Amino acid sequence: MNSTTTMSDYERIRLVILGGAGVGKSCIIKRFLTNTYISKYRSTVEDLYNREYDLGHMTLKVDILDTAGDMQFPAMRRLCIATAHAFLLVYAVTSAPSFDCIKKCFEEIREQRGDYQEIPIVVAGNKLDLTSTHREIPIEDVSEWVYCELPKLRVKVLECSAKDDINIREIFRSFLTLSKIFPRDTEESSGLKRRSSAYVSASKAGRRTASPAPEKDKPGTSEGKDTLMKPRSRSLIRRASRKTKQQMREAQNANDDCNVS
Template sequence: MVDQERIRLVVLGGAGVGKSAICKQFLFNSFCPKYRTTVEDLYSKEFNVGSTTIKVDILDTCGDQQFPAMRRLSIATAHAFLFVYSIACEQSFEIIKQNFEEVREQREDYQTLPIVIAGNKLDLAPDCRHITVEDASEWVYCELPKMRVKLVECSAKDNVNVREVFKCFLGLSRFLNGTEDFSTCPLKRRSSAYVSHTKASRRAESPVALSVTAATSVAKSPASPTGRGNHTVDQSKNDQDRPKPRSRSLIRRCSRKTKQQIRDSGAVDDCNVS
């Protein structure tokens, strides 16, 4: 049986830097010199990696700042990011810095997300370059040293390093290169029950901390002759207050009930993304 995974790669950057051109060159081996403003385009493609079939959704976002709600939603649902700037435009490089700040503000797991930064328009004349490799590398590897980031320069027009841009995600993903366990991969889509349980586990104290707290409470408890009374009350209170993971069967029942109510009422679900 072949395992299947679905991940979402979100492309961010300023207007006119070639985000759509890179995506279309990679997916369709085509390039259109005519510029067309993108609102939001979604492409899907399957890739076979060993015994795993990976379904990749590439979300090409708008370079203008007129759709902040759409950009926030795309950042919240992404498993990986591709930041694109033009080597001939200093402002485009500042925009991807702003985009990264948005990711850092919205995503607590930003340090574990695979990120590739692509400097496009390598086909232009050398005197047109305003962002050197050294300038970009200084920001990427000095200011973001603990992140899983890769810097690549490419040309969507001449199809130079376009495939390498997307191959970088294979090296940045621990799941795809097989260096870590399948369940720890940031690209792994997890159920809401699993996410709720893991967040509750992170908020809970470690067993060592609980034992230290219990020992301290016993030492400071003059009311209990055996030294166990307060510890038992505190431990039972902690067990009651600790969040429990939601049952997956409950989630499925609620989902089926909601869908049945929609069908009975005749409403149309407009939130499905194909």
């Protein structure tokens, strides 16, 4: 998806989940879709899940593709990467080799997708519930790799637990923000069912005025209640400018007085 993609292009998204064997990719999906957790391990070849979400201003159709954790099917893996609109890279915080695995997954993405910097990516460290007794990958190491070593990406890093249902929904909410379906930090960017109140407010505000209120004049502040969108007079600005210059000269003179030759 490039920067010129319109909102209608987001009506159907294919999310591909990559990571090593046994890190909990399938468990994350099942916890999110059915709120269930199965401790027994079963290797995955390829599972596809389809869901629709009503966001109010649009219906989002999501294909979630759960891939194999090993490299037995390279052609299938290349096809998954080529057709993805977003990636979830999963490692286990208790396994250093699993972190190395998602680094290799990212290199595959970078090699095959020329638009990789525009693709939403979430890097999730699963098995957070085991960190009290065993941790091999600090989140600081993951953040350093993502934000310092890699080129600028549309990415988010977090840790989660499919077993204890920690940050599972946050993983999938993050794709709404990273995909720019909802603006960053809006109240309902965390929602998947009803229309964002921030989205509605922005739409109505756009019809009323062409420019937003200054930061200190926003409603809810002590000055903003009666001065919303009120321009400052030019004479007041000039007086403030002269006063600032005068203060700078006085400060300079004071500094000169402190210099002893």
